[in-house]
Amino acid sequence: MSTPDDTPETEMRTPQSDDLVRVLDDDGTLLSNADPPDLSDETLRELYADIKLARHFDRRAVSIQRQGRIATYAPMAGQEGSQVATSHALTDDDWLFPTYRDHAAKYVHGVDLAALLKTFRGYREGYRIPEDVRVMPEYIPIATQLPQAMGMAWGYRLQGAEDTAVLCHLGDGATSEGDFHEGLNFAGVFDVPAVFVCNNNQWAISVPRERQTASETLAQKAHAYGIESVRVDGTDPLAVYAVTRAALKKAKAPVKDERRPTLIESVQYRHGAHTTSDDPSMYRDETDGGKLRERDPLARLENYLFETGILDEEREAAIRERVETEVDAAIEVAEAAETSPEEMVDHVYETVPDRLGDQLDELNALREKYGDGAFEGVLE
Ligand SMILES: Cc1ncc(C[n+]2csc(CCOP(=O)(O)OP(=O)(O)O)c2C)c(N)n1
Ligand SMILES: [Mg+2]
Numbered sequence: 001m002s003t004p005d006d007t008p009e010t011e012m013r014t015p016q017s018d019d020l021v022r023v024l025d026d027d028g029t030l031l032s033n034a035d036p037p038d039l040s041d042e043t044l045r046e047l048y049a050d051i052k053l054a055r056h057f058d059r060r061a062v063s064i065q066r067q068g069r070i071a072t073y074a075p076m077a078g079q080e081g082s083q084v085a086t087s088h089a090l091t092d093d094d095w096l097f098p099t100y101r102d103h104a105a106k107y108v109h110g111v112d113l114a115a116l117l118k119t120f121r122g123y124r125e126g127y128r129i130p131e132d133v134r135v136m137p138e139y140i141p142i143a144t145q146l147p148q149a150m151g152m153a154w155g156y157r158l159q160g161a162e163d164t165a166v167l168c169h170l171g172d173g174a175t176s177e178g179d180f181h182e183g184l185n186f187a188g189v190f191d192v193p194a195v196f197v198c199n200n201n202q203w204a205i206s207v208p209r210e211r212q213t214a215s216e217t218l219a220q221k222a223h224a225y226g227i228e229s230v231r232v233d234g235t236d237p238l239a240v241y242a243v244t245r246a247a248l249k250k251a252k253a254p255v256k257d258e259r260r261p262t263l264i265e266s267v268q269y270r271h272g273a274h275t276t277s278d279d280p281s282m283y284r285d286e287t288d289g290g291k292l293r294e295r296d297p298l299a300r301l302e303n304y305l306f307e308t309g310i311l312d313e314e315r316e317a318a319i320r321e322r323v324e325t326e327v328d329a330a331i332e333v334a335e336a337a338e339t340s341p342e343e344m345v346d347h348v349y350e351t352v353p354d355r356l357g358d359q360l361d362e363l364n365a366l367r368e369k370y371g372d373g374a375f376e377g378v379l380e
Helices: 041-066 080-088 103-108 113-120 145-159 178-190 219-225 237-251 297-307 313-336 354-370
Strands: 095-097 166-171 194-200 228-233 262-267
Touching: 041 080, 041 103, 041 113, 041 237, 041 297, 041 313, 080 103, 080 194, 080 237, 080 262, 080 297, 095 145, 103 113, 113 313, 145 166, 145 178, 145 194, 178 194, 178 219, 194 237, 219 228, 219 262, 228 237, 237 262, 237 297
Parallel strands: 095 166, 166 194, 194 262, 228 262
Antiparallel strands: none
């Protein structure tokens, strides 16, 4: 994206259409013309509990990162509702291709919380996803997951599998990568069972959505590839669930001509920093985002569930307690994990170079002297 540096900010900002699929209004009241998904009270409470867990996990993860107990972490505050709702729409047969921000999406599709945290503590074990959990390890190179997801989806198509679709997450920034266009083009031409979820959180590190592309919406990029797209309010979990469910159904339709991929643009706002290594006050202020910033997926769903009597004080308190206990237990398990420094170079080199070998020897000598886990203050 190139914009002359002397162009005034106001001229650069392309207006975004606000024509979004919604079920709830900003406060969480059912919209009069809405078509809510047909979910049992129990399932709605589970959806709520998972969003609540995601919010709590995120706060705790940022906090323990600040204490040096995990390494870099990509916060998901404000984006939990979309992540949880899209994963709730999957069946166990469907595959999830997540980015580095999709912690809640991974958790809901079967990855255990302690394993997520172990990854942030540098343990390779965190990447060992159990056989029966259809989640790929998170993708850090932007948009790389799209061509890879298309390869898998094509494989299922060739095998005639009708129960499996591939759901691929990406960010707004990823839509400027070549891999995004190759992925969508492939899906359109080969009609693979794929759903793309573009989590448009308005920022790609410090690059605002308006500078990312001159397209009015990200969803419209699908049209060039003959793919249908939909824009949904990503802070309305019921709307996100409904559109994802419909897209998955279409991806797996038994009638060949009805089987089509979809691009979902889930409109959200990234409340926190890009990662814990980033300082957003360097490039945006508190007024940024306007009403998008005020829409909270947790509060909206909570209001709806209280208004309809599906949730009450007692149930909410029980969920809160369960969530806090589960996150505490995951942190404890992750922090108790042990590993061996050799794992850092396993599978990287056939023969470990002398330079690294010397460093490993030095590290092992320190471990022998001070014991495991006693490095604090020693390696500064
Ligand atoms: C191919 C590639 N180029 C650049 C980067 C550096 N980088 C890391 S995150 C990021 C921004 C991605 O923004 P977006 O796709 O909107 O996702 P978000 O972080 O907002 O979830 C960039 C450019 C990278 N990881 N991979
Ligand atoms: Mg983004």
